[in-house]
Structures are given as C-alpha cells and as structure tokens.
Amino acid sequence: MIVLIGYMRLTLGILLGAAGMLISRLTGRGGGLAVSGLIAEVIAPDIYQHVGSTLKPDLVFVTGTNGKTSTTNLISEILAAKGAKVVSNHSGANIARGISGAYISSLFGSAFGGGARAGVFEVDEAVVPQLATAMRPSVQVFLNLSRDQLDRYGEIDRILDNWVKSITKARPGEEQALVVNADDPRLFPLVEGGNQSEVDVITFGLEEQPSFWKDFDYATDREFCVCGTIVEYRERFSGHLGDWFCSSCGRHRTRPDVTGRILESSQAGTTVEVSVRPVSEMRVFYVPQLGEYPAYNLLAAAAAAFKLDINLDVVEGSVNQAKAKFGRQEQFHYDDKVIRIWLAKNPRGLDEIFKALIVKEAKRQHLLFVLNSDVQDGKDVSWIYDANFESLRGRYRSLAVSGFRASDLSLRATVAGLENIETCDDIGGAMRASLDAMDGGEYLEIIASYTAMLEIRSIVAKLTDTAPFWK
Known part of the structure; x- marks a missing residue:
C-alpha cells in the first residue's frame, strides 16, 4: 500500500508539473522547468531519488x-x-x-x-x-x-x-x-x-x-x-x-x-x-x-x-558538431552582421571574455555591456572593479553600456581609460543603436549579466526569427 501511494504521488506530481510547464510556455513566461519541478517536489519529495x-x-x-x-x-x-x-x-x-523539471519535460518529448x-x-x-x-x-x-x-x-x-x-x-x-x-x-x-x-x-x-x-x-x-x-x-x-x-x-x-x-x-x-x-x-x-x-x-x-x-x-x-547555446557565445546573424552574446557574472568569467576579445580584430568589433542587479545576477556589482576592463583600450569601434546598473558600468569603463562610451538605460534601444553603428561583416559582442542576457536573447530571437531557448 505504501509503495502504491508513493507511486501515485509521483505520478500526480509529474502530471501537475507538466501542466505548470505547459501554462508557462503558452503564456510566454519561459520554459517552465523551475515551476514544473517545484510543483512536482512539493507533491512528491522523493522525485530526485526516482x-x-x-x-x-x-x-x-x-x-x-x-x-x-x-x-x-x-x-x-x-x-x-x-x-x-x-x-x-x-x-x-x-x-x-x-533538474526535476528537465526530467518531466523529457517524459513528454x-x-x-x-x-x-x-x-x-x-x-x-x-x-x-x-x-x-x-x-x-x-x-x-x-x-x-x-x-x-x-x-x-x-x-x-x-x-x-x-x-x-x-x-x-x-x-x-x-x-x-x-x-x-x-x-x-x-x-x-x-x-x-x-x-x-x-x-x-x-x-x-x-x-x-x-x-x-x-x-x-x-x-x-x-x-x-x-x-x-x-x-x-x-x-x-x-x-x-x-x-x-x-x-x-x-x-x-x-x-x-x-x-x-x-x-x-x-x-x-x-x-x-x-x-x-x-x-x-x-x-x-x-x-x-x-x-x-x-x-x-x-x-x-x-x-x-x-x-x-x-x-x-x-x-x-x-x-565538431557542437554549437554554442543559450547566451554562452551564442551567435545570431542579422542582415550581414553578427551578434554574439556572452554571459558574465563574476570577475574571473569576465576576464576570460576580455582575453577572448583582445585576440580579435579591433576594427571589426562593437561592444555592448549590460549589467543588472536582480537576485539572479547578484545584488552587489562591485565585482566589476576586479575585472581587467583596461585590457580593452583600443580594441573596439564602439562601446555602449546599458541595464539597471548602466551608470556603474560607465564609471568603471571611464576609470579604465576607455573612450567614447555611450550610455542607454533601455537595453533594446542600446542594442539597436549599436547595430546601426555597424558595417557589414562586423561583430556586436554583447556582454551581459544573467537577467540581462535573458532579455537580450529574447530581443535577438525575435529580431532574427530564432526559436525561444526552451524549444
């Protein structure tokens, strides 16, 4: 009887979790993995062992x-x-x-x-x-x-x-x-x-x-x-x-x-x-x-x-067949221009992005930094002073900053001796302005914190007719 009850709870948790995922996707709120997993673990706490x-x-x-x-x-x-x-x-x-949400999604895929x-x-x-x-x-x-x-x-x-x-x-x-x-x-x-x-x-x-x-x-x-x-x-x-x-x-x-x-x-x-x-x-x-x-x-x-x-x-x-996914150097083509998204959430990761960028041709790259400070990003953004912004001197054609903490980025870039910094609080507006400044064949490198990356990827997906990340 106990085994039967456990099986019924697990089945109910999975079914209701799948329903929550479907609602999330139909309403455009995202892939719904977290909400489906939350529902399932409340009903069947042993889902992870399963x-x-x-x-x-x-x-x-x-x-x-x-x-x-x-x-x-x-x-x-x-x-x-x-x-x-x-x-x-x-x-x-x-x-x-x-993780439990990903498992539930797989059952219906x-x-x-x-x-x-x-x-x-x-x-x-x-x-x-x-x-x-x-x-x-x-x-x-x-x-x-x-x-x-x-x-x-x-x-x-x-x-x-x-x-x-x-x-x-x-x-x-x-x-x-x-x-x-x-x-x-x-x-x-x-x-x-x-x-x-x-x-x-x-x-x-x-x-x-x-x-x-x-x-x-x-x-x-x-x-x-x-x-x-x-x-x-x-x-x-x-x-x-x-x-x-x-x-x-x-x-x-x-x-x-x-x-x-x-x-x-x-x-x-x-x-x-x-x-x-x-x-x-x-x-x-x-x-x-x-x-x-x-x-x-x-x-x-x-x-x-x-x-x-x-x-x-x-x-x-x-x-050889793998592609960059979900904001981790993910590339999109817009007309004859290339948009690449980089996730940056700590000084060590940001330094690695800078290292990658400085071996590129400076005359072909445009930079857009976007920094938010939601819970998922981390409330404290002082970590940007531990990253080597100074390495970008002379390595770009245009530089823009945006997001909730655009002013913090602008100050950090100024302290680093970077020049011609454009500030725009609206992320979509900043991206459009950067694209307008580009010639064909050039790259727009967007370096963003987590929640900013989600917003940017949504904007870019619509702009380039790309499927949402959960599809």
Whole structure:
C-alpha cells in the first residue's frame, strides 16, 4: 500500500508539473522547468531519488563557478553520439527544481522514445551536496571555484567544504567517479577526499598558457593551501589556475590524466590538442568558441567521457558538431552582421571574455555591456572593479553600456581609460543603436549579466526569427 501511494504521488506530481510547464510556455513566461519541478517536489519529495535511479548508470553532474552550461552541453552531445537518449537542463536551470523539471519535460518529448537513458545536469554549486546525496550520480565534474555572488553563496571555502563532505564511498554495485580540474588549487581537497573515500578520481588541466595570453593582467587573491601556507606557481594559466605547489606541506598539482594545449584562438574559435594519458590517445579539436575556458570545458568533457568508457573518436565527432547555446557565445546573424552574446557574472568569467576579445580584430568589433542587479545576477556589482576592463583600450569601434546598473558600468569603463562610451538605460534601444553603428561583416559582442542576457536573447530571437531557448 505504501509503495502504491508513493507511486501515485509521483505520478500526480509529474502530471501537475507538466501542466505548470505547459501554462508557462503558452503564456510566454519561459520554459517552465523551475515551476514544473517545484510543483512536482512539493507533491512528491522523493522525485530526485526516482530521477537518479531512472537515469543511471550514465548520470553526470557538472558544477563549478564558470563553464557549467557549456560543459554540460558538450557531455550531452557526446552521450547522444554514443546512442543514448539524453535528459539535460541545457538552458541552465540548475537548482534542484530545474533538474526535476528537465526530467518531466523529457517524459513528454523525445528523450524516452527508445534507446538507452542518460542524464547530464548542470548543478548549482550550493545544491550539489543535496542532489548528490539524493540522486547518486555516477560522475561528478568539478570545473573551477572562484568568488561569485557572495550575497547568495558566502565565501567559497564554505562551498568547497560542503562539496568535500558530500563525497561518500560507492554502494555495492554502484559506479562513482570525480572529474576534477587539477589546475585549481582550491579543488585539491576534492582529490584528497575522493582518494580517502575510495572514489575514482580523474584530473584534467592545461599543459601551458599560450604565448598570446601570457601578458594578460589578472586581479587575483592570494591562494592558500589547506595547511595555511601561500600557494606558489611555476606557471599561471588563468587567474588562480596553473601549475601550483605548496613549499610547506608538499601538496602540488598532480599531472593531469587529461591534458590540453591551446594551439590557436581566432575570431571563429579555438584549436586544442587533447591527450588522455591513461590510454595514450591524442586528438586535435576545434571548438567553435573563443578563449581559454572553452578549452577547459573540452578537457572536462573528455575526462568525463573517459570515465564513461567513451573514446576520443566519439568525442571528436560530437565536439565538431557542437554549437554554442543559450547566451554562452551564442551567435545570431542579422542582415550581414553578427551578434554574439556572452554571459558574465563574476570577475574571473569576465576576464576570460576580455582575453577572448583582445585576440580579435579591433576594427571589426562593437561592444555592448549590460549589467543588472536582480537576485539572479547578484545584488552587489562591485565585482566589476576586479575585472581587467583596461585590457580593452583600443580594441573596439564602439562601446555602449546599458541595464539597471548602466551608470556603474560607465564609471568603471571611464576609470579604465576607455573612450567614447555611450550610455542607454533601455537595453533594446542600446542594442539597436549599436547595430546601426555597424558595417557589414562586423561583430556586436554583447556582454551581459544573467537577467540581462535573458532579455537580450529574447530581443535577438525575435529580431532574427530564432526559436525561444526552451524549444
């Protein structure tokens, strides 16, 4: 009887959640993943255990400060190429209810129309322990960890501590592995925790920083080892990521199992040489995204694929067909002009955008910065002073700022010595003015916080006759 009641509650939760999703889409309020998941979890709190057991053994979590959505999409493409029917929150709805909502959406789509089931979910840093305990993923990918929205998360030490505490030994017959960025000294406790809990750990990282980014100036905090000593670097690759070591206790960056070397970064994309040391495989990949973080995302996806027994041939075919999605360097064509949207939500991510932009031809790019301060963006916008706006001097044809905090952006750009700054509070008006200033073949690079990105993507989708992000 108890089992029957539980099944009835689960079924009711899924059906009512699907109804909420449908209403959200019909009324134009969005994809409805979060509202459907909320309805379902209120009626059936054990829905996450059900989702986890349904999607195993290929159930992957992806978390970290930057790169979650892009890496999730890459791993989803790889599993799909393997023949699996993949369920994923590809639009970035990464709190618990967004994940259950993605599962509900798949039940009424094509994900369960036949073939193997798999799940690849982007997971918000704060809910990793809760969902890992409930869903028991077979692979957890940890990309990086830096300060992001302190008003929501608090200090990163708290997040890391909760991640480490959530690592537990695999149950009998259960597959469990951690994929960890070896270049991030903040993540080393995950490597130690995994080893202590007898969980498989595979690491990934870069071999070196490309010469064309060696002079980029980061505003970085001092990194401390878990023993309390300041971390030192043989070479920094990106911010606090690099070949690090502690001269006091001897902890150091382990040689990554999956390594990468960035061969080229152009206006069209990034070329990366990837090696999987345990099986002595090497391939050269082309990623249709700019900068260093897309290389890290590729390495993380390749490492996850290795743990899922997927070889580099499958990975190569998937990556070559992958496209940037949902505001993560997503491109749109308007007449003979190109609009590219970049999500920026913290200083480290914004610096990576700047690094990507400074290797482009300055005469062909127009910049539009849009900053809001809603809850999803983070109320405190002082983080923009920790990003290297100064690197953009002489790197653009036009520069405009917009959003609720346009005045803050204008001041920051002025302090950085940037010139000819246009300010427009109305996002749509700012974008139209930027497009009017462009010649054919030029790029409008829109760098936006989260809620601004949603509004911009909606405007651009209508302008270019593109489907909403949930379709």
